[in-house]
Amino acid sequence: MTNEALEARKLLYSESVGVLSTHSTDIPGYPFGSITPFTLNHQGEPVILISDIAQHTRNIKADNKISLTVFDQYASDPQSAGRITWIGDAEPIDETDSRARERYLRYFPAAASYFDTHDFSFYRLNLKRARFIGGFGRIYWIDPPDMLRMNPFRETEGDIIEHMNNDHGEALLHYANVIKKVNVQDIAMTGIDGDGFDMRGDGRKLRIDFESPISTVEEARAVLIRLARTQQAGSTP
Template sequence: MTSTTLAARTLLLSQYHGALSTQSMAMPGFPFGSVVPYCLDAEGRPVLLISRIAQHTRNLQAEPKCSLLVGERHAHDVQAAGRLTILAEAHRLDEPGAMAERYYRYFPEAAGYHSAHDFEFWYLAPMRYRYIGGFGAIHWLDAVALPNPFVGAAEANMVEHMNADHAEAIAHYVKLAGLPGEAPAILVGIDSEGFHLRIGQAVHWLAFSAPCNTPKQVREALVALAYADTWPPREGAGG
């Protein structure tokens, strides 16, 4: 794994919304841009919850080829900041199951959209990635995302346990990472490389120092962070 791939994946993991570009049916030949929230599925693919009557949904139904642009939030110089364009084909997710539960943890206000407002889940199957890490750091990448071994019952159980029994540890993670502390943080997602906290309406990703591939390794990493004085460096981040 190259440092460029790691940087691109970190950007994908650490953001939670992007600019979706579809091919306009109302104005053929023109791209149509929309801002959409996303979280990642078990394969590391962005999952969207979009209305059936929205223009971008109608565009995707006619032509599934699209792109999702993800950039660093709060960047002072957008030209020097990292950004990732995912060239993808969109597919409707007819039986979202555990993926719906994961999405609603990230975006609880969306829980009523699915039925009340005729929304449905779609996932973006990446074809290729274009990563720009700043001036002159421009790369085409064929693979960025990693599968998440925990999506489903394993993740749900770990999240529920941490939120129910370890609020002090979560508060320590917030302080350790220098995240906003105006609202209580809630653990919403875990992957092999880190975890997501939701603070108010914002979602923040924090990296483990080394990959975790089992719930036992996740537990050990979370315990270590609960007693840490500084956030540990991420394995491979400097290479």
């Protein structure tokens, strides 16, 4: 895996909103862009939740070729910061896939109410190729084998999150306040993967990257304990 792919994946994992571009059915031949929240599934693909009555959903049903552009929302100079355009096909997710729903709702709990009003469906964005710009003059195409990484905690993620949220709330506040330097009152872990873990602090996504990839529950426990003992901001011990 290239350094560019690692950097691109780190950016993708740190964000939760992108610009979804579809092919307009109302104005044929023209693109249609819309702000769309997303999470990542256990294959590392973006997952979106969209309503059947939305324009972008109608566009996808006519032509499922899409792109999702993701960038650092908090960069002081977006032009010099990293951004990635994920190009691929929007594929509906089977309604029986409870993992996709559970993971999405951990990141966006308010979305649970959407199912009471309109017909909403989950789609995964199957990658064909990604375009990553890491700054001025740093422009790369990245293919799926380099971009995608299977989440090693796909079977145990729910148990890890439940344990951290129920028994280690103080550690989560420490991660946010000390390591991320973000003062929050309400905090919860929402996801963990081989490259890092996510929290929701006062409604905002907070991502902490591991210094090196991990793949076992034992490694996850060890690194989370070390992070809880970190006294000042910095990289993972």
